[in-house]
Amino acid sequence: MRYLLLAFAFTVLLAVVSLFVGVSDVSLTGLLAGGAEGRAMEVFVISRVPRTLALVLAGASMAIAGLVMQMVVRNRFVEPSTTGTTESATLGFLVVTLFAPGWPLMAKMAVAAVFALGGTALFLRILRVVPLRDVLLVPLVGIMLGGIIGALTAFIAYRANLMASLLAWNMGDFSGVIRGRYELLWIGLVCGAMAYIAADRFTVAGMGRDFTTNLGLNYQRVMVLGLAIVSVVSAVVLVSIGSIPFLGLIVPNVVSLIVGDNMRRTVPWVALGGAGMVLACDIVGRLIRFPYEIPISVVMGVVGSAIFLYLLLRTPRAAT
Structure with a gap:
């Protein structure tokens, strides 16, 4: 608990910066001198506070979605960007x-979330029929599926003269x-809370269908709940901010190396880690070419x- 409080304090410090x-x-x-009607206060309330809240909400929710995805797929x-989920939402x-x-x-x-759910379900369906002898084949299949969906999306956008919009997304x-x-991002926070409530179920589901069924849990319902959380979070972040690569992959892995694999224990760490990483990358993107800004997707x-x-390189490649 002490280290968790320190992590929380560090994330708050990044938010203040x-x-x-x-x-x-x-x-x-400037805020104190200008008062409630000053320009500094106007920029602070209209831009800075919403941006910081968006950074925290998007980072925490995407990191938790990545953790849920890893539990569901085992x-x-x-993460959503390596399973075709983000591309389907786009x-x-x-x-x-x-x-x-x-x-x-x-x-x-809502439409983007439905497409994301369908793309993730298609990815899981492909995994059932493809013989996977290496853990790295799973994300490879997802990346190839995402590439196909992305190519289709680019073709449609090109024919409809929406390539600029597609690039922005x-x-x-x-x-x-x-x-x-940015207010839609609060839905991601709700989904993160749902993941924490169902953390024990996801932990059990991560041990396989037979083990889950023997413990009296409905494996199919747990899977549907996990996929729904991942799809909604991916759609919300895409619609509000755009795509943030690798976040849902690296944060859960780093946390698992330090804290372990119990999802009930790791969810708060993953949420703080995701929020802190997004805050740090955004601050770097704003400062590295000041006064110009590098998009967070590039830094991330x-x-x-x-x-x-x-x-x-550090993970042994075991057969699945």
Whole structure:
């Protein structure tokens, strides 16, 4: 508990730093001097606070979704972006944008979540018929499936002259987050809370269908719940922010190396780790070329790929 409190304090510190990093001059002195009607307070309330909340909510929910995905698939090298889930959500968002552009954002998110659920179910179906003799074949299958879905999405977007929109959806970026454009991310927090409540069930389900059934749990219902959580979180983050690669893969793996595999114990650590990593990467992206900003998907891609390679090299490749 003591180390968890220290992690929480460190995440809060990163959040405070995030509030005061940016092109606009927002400082504690400026906030106090300008009062409630000053420009600094206006920027702080409309932009900085929503952006920081979005960073925390997106980071925590995506990390938890990655943990749930790894429990459901029983493989440490999967997450929504390596199983076709994110690509399927993007396809759903594109389809609803083409055929129902006037729908509210919540309805578009729901369609994206349905497509994400379908893509994940297709991935699991493929795993049943493909002989997997190596743990690395599972994410490889997911990456190939995601590539096929992504190619289809790109073709449709090209024919519909929506390539710019598709690029924006695939490029995770918090620079456009303001008050009124991030609130859907609270749904991700609700999904994270559901994952924590059902943590024991996911832990048992991670041991296999037979073991789960022998303990009196409905394996199919646990799987559906896990896939629903992953799909909704992926859709919410995609619609609100864009794609954030590797987050759901590296954070659960690093936490499991330190804390263990009991999901009830690891969920708070994963949530704090995801939020802290997204905050840190966003701060780096804002400072490295100040006053210009590097999208968080670029920073996360560089950091995440390096950590992913380290995990691959240190993990023994056992047969499944």
